[in-house]
Amino acid sequence: MPLPAVGGAALLADKGPKIIRLALHGHANRPFFHIVLTNCKVKRDDLPVEQLGTYDPMPNLENQKLLSLNVERTRYWMGQGAIFSTPIAKLLGQVGFLDIHPQTYIDAWRTRFDDARIEAETKKATESTTNVETVPATS
Template sequence: MKLLAVLFRRNSAVHGYRYLQICLCQRKQIKVEIIMVMRIRLALHGCTNRPFFHIVVMPHIHPRNYPPREQIGTYDPMPNKHNEQLVAINFERLKYWMAQGAILTKPVAKLIGLSGFLPVHPMSYVDARRARMQAEKQAESAEATATEIHDDDDT
């Protein structure tokens, strides 16, 4: 039995990569089997103005809220009373699915990088810098309005 692996790429970013494994048997019969690319991604399970996400493993071609193969964690992006965003991940199952070849999406890679399980995602640094610059601009504008109000009181 001879095995030949061929990689096909679709133009659509939604479908990503598809792998086709072609088995050539001794009788020259060709058997084609589609191997789904698994992704570890977020599935929305909240309501309007109150998002809540499950971290799930599912084939890349399925829509966001399709029933997953497995749920390996949760993510609550809304800050609680201690100003924390809560993330819960089963790292043993995450290791298993990554060993099986599952690909992390960018938002999940950011969360796992911030948890310390993987290196920090480069976009996390960019997001932090943008937030810091925005906070500085707000502080400058607040200081400018405060000095204008103080100058108006003196006159």
Template sequence: MSLKIRLARGGSKKRPYYQIVVADARSPRDGRFLEKVGSWNPMLGKDDEKRVELNAERINEWLAKGAQPTDRVLKFLAEAGIAQRDVRSNPEKGKPGKKALERIKEKEMKAAELAAAAAEAAAE
């Protein structure tokens, strides 16, 4: 039986609330689980201490038994210092594309032309 530490959704429509549970990987998302080990309330502010609540002692026991956290839960565990998470970054993601670079160059050229014209007008 493969175990997962994952999120089970609760709450009403457009007001999500998640329980962090240990469940068999084959069971449904909101179905049967073995133990509740925490909660996540995305409706609270990011700096609120009750946004993510974890039972670190029980999570460590389940991790020792071979339970695998999902990506989102692993992110919470890494923030709490319970588990290590590999940094996944795409350095190319935030860079502007070719068209955007062309538009930036055009704006710079127009600004330089206007500055030159203003300097020329001030000199006369």
């Protein structure tokens, strides 16, 4: 359900470029985000022009992170020239709404590189300990 433009947000609704971003809600150690349309000039958690969806980054029992999005309104605001913040662009790229963000490829490459490096180090460490154990003791 979209939030109405209330208070100062109504004054900013017609001014400046719009951005679709995450607005933090929830509590300590339990984040929850609203996907909102705001003016670029307002703070993260100020009143939005419109709420477009929600995102729950904490995995549930099936290890799923939940995202709900009003696709029709998001497409409307894209047509009106609204831009996406980087976290939203990454998130919507992963679910297939947008093209995959370039930073997602970079993060995946870094993760694979780090995993390969750690695996090589553990393999080298196990080989060195195996070689030490197989050397016969001289009397």
